Amino acid sequence: MVGAHDGGPGDGPLERLIAFSARSWLLTLMVVAATAAWGYRSLINAPLDAIPDLSDVQVIVFTDWPGRSPDLVEDQITYPLTTTLLAAPEVRFVRGQSFMGLSFVYVIFEDGTDIYWARSRVLEYLNSATPKLPDDVRPTLGPDATGVGWVYQYALVDKSGNRSLADLRSLQDFNLRYALESLKGVAEVASVGGFVKEYQVNVDPNKLASYGIPLGRVTAAVRASNNDVGGRILEISGHEQFIRGRGYVKSVADLEQVVLGTGSGGVPIRVADVASVSLGPALQRGQADLNGEGITVGGIVVMRYGENALDVIDRVKDRIEVLKPSLPAGVEIVPVYDRSSLIERAIDTLKRTLTEELIVVSLVIIIFLLHLRSALVAIITLPIAILMAFIPMYYQGLTANIMSLGGIAVAIGAMVDAAIAIVENVHRRLSRWQDGAEEERRRFESQSAVVIDAMQQVGPSIFFALLVITVSFIPVFALEGAEGRLFKPLAFTKTYSMFFAALLSVTLIPALVVLVIRGRVRGDRNLLNRALIAAYRPVVLFAVRFRWMVVALAVLAMASIVLPYRSLGSEFMPPLNEGSILYMPTALPGISIEEVTRVLQTMDRELKKFPEVERVFGKAGRGTSPTDPAPLSMLEVNIMLKPESEWRDGMTWNKLIGEMDTAMRFPGMPNIWWMPIQTRTEMLATGIRSTLGIKVFGTDLAAIERTAVEIERALLADARTAPYTRSAFAERATGGYFLDFDIDRAAAARFGLNVEDVQNVIESAMGGAMVGETVEGRERYGILVRYAREYRDNIEALKRAFVPTANGAQIPITQVADLEFRTGPPMLRNEDGNLVSFVFVDVNDEIGIADYVETAREVVADEVNIPHGYRIAWAGQFQYYERAKARLEILIPLTIFLIFVMLYLHRRSLVETLVVMLALPFSLIGSVWLIWLLGYKLSVAVAVGIIAVAGLAVELGLLMMLYLDIAWRGHRAAGRMRTHADLTDAIVEGAALRLRPKLMTGLALFMGLVPIMYSTGSGADVMKRIAAPMLGGVGSALIFVLIVFPAIFSFWRGRGLPVFVPRPPPR
């Protein structure tokens, strides 16, 4: 578009490319067609998802050690694991969490590490850690997926009422799960809720005591009664007979017959004599409910990292259809979360937006050119360039999602610029040639020669403009962490589509232009153009005449952005409306499963009452997936809504959430209304979430906490930091309730007991000993030996647990141990092998965060006595902000400087370059005001939009300056530059007469973004955040360029000219 250079066509590489493409048009068309086909193939194979996966490269090591307290899990499992895994190569950090009976170790690798390579490293190091762990503990690698990969969830419903929850759970665990897990792209199918069947040997301690049998003998006997063996082969008449010893426990009766010993007179004492054996539910750390109707069994399909979510979901749905006939009568699979609809809607939104953009941009071109065939030439480049953009995307592994498609959407206006510039120039030159301008006639004999020359004239400028726009987007590539992962796809696709559009404009367009543009063209003197010029001319005159005022108003307008800017809020990521609600109330730690299940059902029932709600699926605690570390106190309720057409009149998304929020005010459970993907993404963040935090590392939790509290006090009290510290808050580890049996060694010794003898009772009598697994066909159920419920369900009963002494007597445990109730941490955090606790610090605006950290370091060093072997680290989001800020502080000025240098090299005039650069602040005016008007908050998305607008604004400014300059030079060469009036004439000519390319470019940019702003539906909100500053920026830049530039130009070129004399405008 930066057309009309005045020298003759050069013979640079681009010029030669244009000429070559135009002459060998058939070859060009074939190459383009082949590439487009390749692009199409990439497009249909491109993995689809809603948003880019924001998770780190992480490997989860998950260990299950049922019944153990968090500190035990930490000491015995998490600590040895983290310290071993730390040494693995490419590991960024290792974080551990120890819960009741569960250990999670997250090994986070450097960005860009191959996940499978990382997993093998973890496996290697795990191997050497295994000997350090307790014998019965086996750490497992989590799936190659994250919580964000939860793409599909279902619940099992039994309409017949004949199946117990345990049956449904067995169906899920041993049938559905494997059927779905075998599908391509499915990393794991986790189960949640219902009851896991278990054989329970409920021992009556009193009977044991009266028979004089210690509990240990029961566990040993049961363990020894459950096996199948093989006895090789017996050969009978040439036939091999396999010898088997069948001894698997198959039923409750089998267990009841297990012999514990003989009583007087050789009477066998069987398990049935001292215990009742039953099938019961195993200990649950999670429960599920559907619609508040009662406990249900659910399944969670976890997608493998980097897979095509839509394909995976389709496969899952197909498989479920296949499975349906084989389900027991009355059992149904009810989907409760399905991401495919979101993905489809998001992709649809963008497809529709893209289509609308194409139409709008095409209309702009058609209206301005008033020549259908030429317009088609410009328009055809868009779909082809988009197709081609998918080629690198595909090979780079980028998924087609809101962000990557959004990159194309925001680029469309700019993509078409190159084509517009070329076609417009061809038109102008062609019409001049056809009109028989003498000079033109002399230079070119044939029409195609004119056309090629016209194209060569603008070709290099196109590349220059592309370069400016691309360079201006560099800061986006500098983003890292979650922002980087979110916005880089956008930056990539925007750059790709721009690149291919530019490439096409010097290859495909020349080929098409010589083919298509035949016959008479009307140039830029059509009716619309004339009307526009007629309207615009007085504006220019006005601007030149009242240039002081125009400039003053421009400055005022610029200053005005301070107002809205100050009131903009900020947010990390604009909300993506996922179309389904995840209600996530969280109780304090320590809630029991009965209580939480009861609350969950009430909640589901309340939510189901809303007429907009289709289905409610609630989950408390965790499913079986290692990607789900939710403690019991955390509820996640998936709310599937009916289509909006079935909602009550006047109901909106926000209003609905508002009503639900009012209805669901459960005491002690703060509400959070999020959306599934958003939640999973947030939950991945295991580190410090606030801006600044101090991590205190150490070995003893109490000492760590003491140190943390000391730091908190020091920061709040010391004169150096107090004025800047808004708050400092050390975590207090409470919320876990413990009942401790403190073993009195002396008392135990009197009975001849070791600590272990007492602990065995605690472990197996109260906790229960898992002594084996039954093998029943495909199904496997645990066998648990434990005191019967009434002997362990209250403190008084626990006090009476029997410890067998050396001489056979059984004494109550209180004789050798003291009972204490204590509180402590319900969960322990471990980072890089140390226990860690956080001090959250909030710093006010009066000091830079880096300065604050420096001062605070001194304060902590002076005033806090950090125990030997303990250390502190300064962490938090501020690290990213600092790094991003540091990068942007260099990159943004560098980018501006680069643009400046490029402009200068292009225009060779300092003043001109500076004036063109003025378009940047002008664009800011529109951006900021529009964001403010729309009520958006400052976010990275908005910042990306603002960055994107820079290149476009410069492009517009450059265009204006170019034509003004040409006109001025023309006038001066003709000797008509003696007075201000002459200057005004020149300005009017430059600004108004060459309005078409400027307006076309500007309007293409502008109108290309409008459909985004009008789009609704999933993903639209995110795109709007990016598009709004662009739209506002392009709009204001266009207006200011059209009005203010003539004024500035007249200042600049008017120096030394005689005083302004009003004179009627020419013509």
Added chain:
Amino acid sequence: MKRSIFFRAAAAAGVIVLAGGSWLLLSDQGSDVPVAPESDMPRYHAGGIEVGVTIVPSTPRVGDNRLIVELRTRAGEPVTGVSIDAYAEMSAMGAMPPMRAPARIKETAAGRYTGSVNLSMRGEWPLTLSFQSPGGQPVRMQFDLATDRKGIAIAAGASPVDGAAAPADDANVITIDNRRRQMIGVETSEATHRNLVKRIRAVGEVTFDERLLSHITLKFDGYIGDLKADYVGTPVDKNQVLFTVYSPELLAAQQEYLETAKRRTNPGADDPLLRAARQRLLLWDMSASEIEALERRGVPKDYVPIYAPRSGTLIERNIADGSAARMGQTLLSIADLSRVWIEAEVFEADLELVAAGTAATVTLPYLPGRRYRATIEYVYPYLQGDSRTGRIRLSLDNPDGELKPGMYAEVSLEAELGHRLSVPEEAIIVAGDSRVVFVDLGGGRLKPVKIEAGRNAGGFVEVLDGLTLGDIVVTSGNFLIAAEARLKSGIDQW
């Protein structure tokens, strides 16, 4: 002329644009703009003054929100120079640590304090406001605050000025309205005096009533003739012949008696020799009637019958027909099972609660559905050596013989603890060393109270301190109420 028109038009346009811009700014919920009219600001009684609190925008949002606090005396005078500490906090979720958003509040006008809270995430951010009232009274107020929810509502620590309820300056009191109480299923119970009966489970065994047990022994050596009671379990009636015995010694004694009687000089008179011989027979367990029969017969019996000393059941038999029976050997045991003992073991710790007379219920696993009421008859005055348990004794009538000695019995002792102030067990929250109950103050207000708990008996717990008679305590839905209290009233630890 033309120029000035242009100029004026342009100037006018500029003014309109600017004015329009500033109007837009002022009319919006933007943070520089302010404030609900004073009368709209909700006011509360706290610390002896009136506190007005409001937030702008009225529906808090993610990002900066402006918090406005006004302090004035009851008379309406502004209270100045107070330093207010305020913060909103999002509680921890799973592995995500809590987040705290502090508001640095400054006095911007007399009695008017403003600051801003930056909420970084959607969700609930309960707001805490604390300061020292001019009277030196610490005030701590709790508000419900959530993004996208209109307004802030008092949760604890103060009462609205126009509210009907009496001022409750206690920051620990939380308010939960009826609907929410129903949702979580709150139930209450009264703290009252109850007869506390503690059940103690003891393991016991059915044994013979030692007082109803007889051994059959011979005081001479002999040989068993005809054993009538010839199997263990034979029911025996008193004075029934159990067996006959031949004993040379007894035979000699009989003959001696007969000889003495024959040689008697003066029949009927008391002959010391005859008396001695008769006495010998009597001591050797021959009954008087048998001696008479012997006298009548005049011939000694080879096999002398031995009679059952009591009715009962033969429980031990060490002889058979023809066995030699040694002097002093227990030949047969007969127990009367119409009454049996239950001996049970009570652990050291429970011993102080039991005494003779304590009521008990006995059940036997082999006789499901049968319960026997009894009282402790005797507490043995010593402990069993190896298990250090005390032994108690009950006795039961056993007319049908259901209770068979050796049977294993479960004894549930009902130790009376007296008439004590008590609450149901479920009312008490155990948190480390503390025991906390929630007292329902009426009007939806609940207050956590630390109590001193005494003995635990029969589902009730004795309250030694902390509650008075008639207090209503929460017995169900405790966890959520406790959680609410900890979130809203800042009791960090109990």
